[in-house]
Amino acid sequence: MDILFFSAQPYDIHYFNQGNQQGAHRFRFLEAQLNEDNAALIKDEAVICVFVNDKVNATVINELQQKGVRLIALRCAGFNNVDLKAAAAAGIKVVRVPAYSPHAVAEHAVALLLALNRKIYKSYNRVRDGNFTLSGLEGFDLFGKTIGVVGTGNIGAVFCRIMLGFGCKVYAHDIYENEELVELGVKYVSLDTIFAQSDVISLHCPLMESTRHMINANSIASMKMGVVLINTSRGGLIDTASVVAALKNSHIGALGIDVYEQEEHLFFQNFSGSIIQDDVLSRLTTFPNVLVTAHQGFFTKEALTQIAEVTLSNIRSFEKEGVLLNEVK
Ligand SMILES: NC(=O)c1ccc[n+]([C@@H]2O[C@H](COP(=O)([O-])OP(=O)(O)OC[C@H]3O[C@@H](n4cnc5c(N)ncnc54)[C@H](O)[C@@H]3O)[C@@H](O)[C@H]2O)c1
Numbered sequence: 001m002d003i004l005f006f007s008a009q010p011y012d013i014h015y016f017n018q019g020n021q022q023g024a025h026r027f028r029f030l031e032a033q034l035n036e037d038n039a040a041l042i043k044d045e046a047v048i049c050v051f052v053n054d055k056v057n058a059t060v061i062n063e064l065q066q067k068g069v070r071l072i073a074l075r076c077a078g079f080n081n082v083d084l085k086a087a088a089a090a091g092i093k094v095v096r097v098p099a100y101s102p103h104a105v106a107e108h109a110v111a112l113l114l115a116l117n118r119k120i121y122k123s124y125n126r127v128r129d130g131n132f133t134l135s136g137l138e139g140f141d142l143f144g145k146t147i148g149v150v151g152t153g154n155i156g157a158v159f160c161r162i163m164l165g166f167g168c169k170v171y172a173h174d175i176y177e178n179e180e181l182v183e184l185g186v187k188y189v190s191l192d193t194i195f196a197q198s199d200v201i202s203l204h205c206p207l208m209e210s211t212r213h214m215i216n217a218n219s220i221a222s223m224k225m226g227v228v229l230i231n232t233s234r235g236g237l238i239d240t241a242s243v244v245a246a247l248k249n250s251h252i253g254a255l256g257i258d259v260y261e262q263e264e265h266l267f268f269q270n271f272s273g274s275i276i277q278d279d280v281l282s283r284l285t286t287f288p289n290v291l292v293t294a295h296q297g298f299f300t301k302e303a304l305t306q307i308a309e310v311t312l313s314n315i316r317s318f319e320k321e322g323v324l325l326n327e328v329k
Contacts, residue, residue: 001024001025001046001047001315001319002025002026002028002044002047003025003027003045003047003048003073003315004028004030004041004042004043004047004049005028005029005030005049005050006032006033006034006038006048006050006051007031007032007034007051007053007054008029008031009031009268011299011304012075013027015305015307015308016029016311018308019308019309019311019312024312025312028045033053034050034054034060035054035060036055036059036060036063039060039063039064040063042063042064042067042069044067044068045067046068046070046071047069047070047071047072047073047318048064048071048072049073049074049075050073050074050081050082051076052076052078052081052295053081053263053267053268054081055081056072056082056083056087057083057086058083058086061086061087061092062086064090065090065091065092069092070091070318071092071093071315071318072087072092072093072094073315074095074096074097074311074328075097075307075308076096076298076307077096077097077098077099077154078096078207079096079328080206080207080236082328084328084329093318094329095311095314095315095324095326095327095328096314096326097310097311097314097326100298100303100310101298101300101302101303102155102158103158103300103302104297104298104299104300104302105155105232105258105297105298105303106158106159106162106204108232108293108296108297109159109202109204109230109258109297110159110162112230112256113200113228113256115256115291116254116255116256116289116291117139117140117254118137118139119136119137119138119139121291122288123137140199142163142166142167142200143166144167144168145168146169146170146171146199146200147160147163147171147198147201147202148172148173148194148195148198148200148201148202149170149171149173149201149202149204150172150173150191150194150201150202150204151173151203151204151205152172152178155204156174156202156204156205157178157180159202159204160181160186161181161184164185164186168200169187170185170186170187171188171194171197172186172187172188172189172194173188173190173191173193173194174205192222195222196222196223198223198224198227199224199226199228200227200228201215201223201227201228201229202231202232203229203232203237203238204232204233205237206233207233207236207237211237212236213236214237214238215229215237215238215239215243216239216242217239217242217245217246220243220246220251221251225250225251225253226250226251226252227251227252227253228252228255228256229243229254229255229256230256230257231256231257231259232257232258232259232297234259235257235259235260235261235262235263236261240284241280244280244283247284247287247290253289254289254290254291255284255287255289255290255291256290257284257290257291257293258292258294258295258296259295259297260281260284262278262280262281263294263295265278266278266294267294268294310326313325
């Protein structure tokens with residue numbers, strides 16, 4: 001099948017070409033993001049393959065329909081960037097990669113937590129500068145601390161297991177309880193209890209209207225002073241302005257984010273020679289207790305291999321059997 005990739009990076013090209021060694025599909029890779037301006041770049045491809053920051057709203061879907069696109073293949077798990085109602089109305093099917101190495105993202109959340117707590121980014125720079133002092137590098141033992149996990153699906157469940165391995169008390173909140181986690185010692189509690197009692201809160205639930213800005217001035221006010229907040233899920237879960245205010249008055253003790261509400265304007269692109277126009281992100285990066293990574297949680301060899309394999313198998317079964325594997329509706 002002819003497949004047009006938007007937001008394609010060199011690693012996408014590498015892993016998708018590797019998954020297509022038999023040459024079953026013809027690929028065209030575009031670095032451009034899909035949005036209202038770029039939908040015109042589609043020629044006669046029946047399938048477009050998009051990533052987290054491609055904008056697939058009703059206007060774009062209307063253009064896709066006119067271009068004869070029949071399938072939107074998301075090469076990611078989240079689908080909050082696709083207007084599913086508009087796609088259904090246009091008769092365009094949507095598939096995704098529901099699970100690809102949940103370990104990749106869960107381990108990245110742990111990496112953010114450990115690096116922040118033990119100030120690894122500071123010690124790295126200090127030692128390279130010949131400064132071997134320790135003042136300001138103090139952390140705390142994770143052992144025995146209460147970790148609040150919001151969302152215990154594929155990624156949240158792995159994160160819970162890792163934290164149990166550290167000897168933490170793990171509180172979780174989800175609309176469904178995972179019995180295996182309960183047997184391992186995870187305690188399901190209300191969101192309010194997570195907020196009130198956790199030393200560390202890690203977000204692993206999807207972004208939906210009901211979860212948008214779940215971290216806001218009110219919820220932060222109910223949290224422990226000095227709470228560590230980790231978000232590897234979606235930026236929109238956090239009202240960033242409220243988090244900046246809470247960092248300024250030290251209510252939030254540290255923030256580790258791999259996702260940011262306005263990331264589509266920045267992430268996966270190189271602005272190192274430009275002036276960043278996003279004042280909120282710029283303010284965030286001035287805090288000594290904030291660590292921002294640019295949506296790299298998924299970025300492991302294992303996850304990239306699985307993303308390419310599952311995406312291509314989704315497309316293959318749509319083409320050959322008209323069967324929709326991993327459909328989103
Ligand atoms: N940083 C990255 O690179 C990266 C990579 C993959 C996924 N993600 C994000 O991580 C999120 C989690 O991924 P996953 O694969 O574990 O998804 P998943 O669907 O397996 O799990 C999500 C869980 O959240 C729960 N949930 C839904 N609404 C909730 C609510 N209101 N409160 C609490 N829990 C709720 C669901 O019941 C489910 O158990 C995705 O939504 C995606 O946005 C980020």
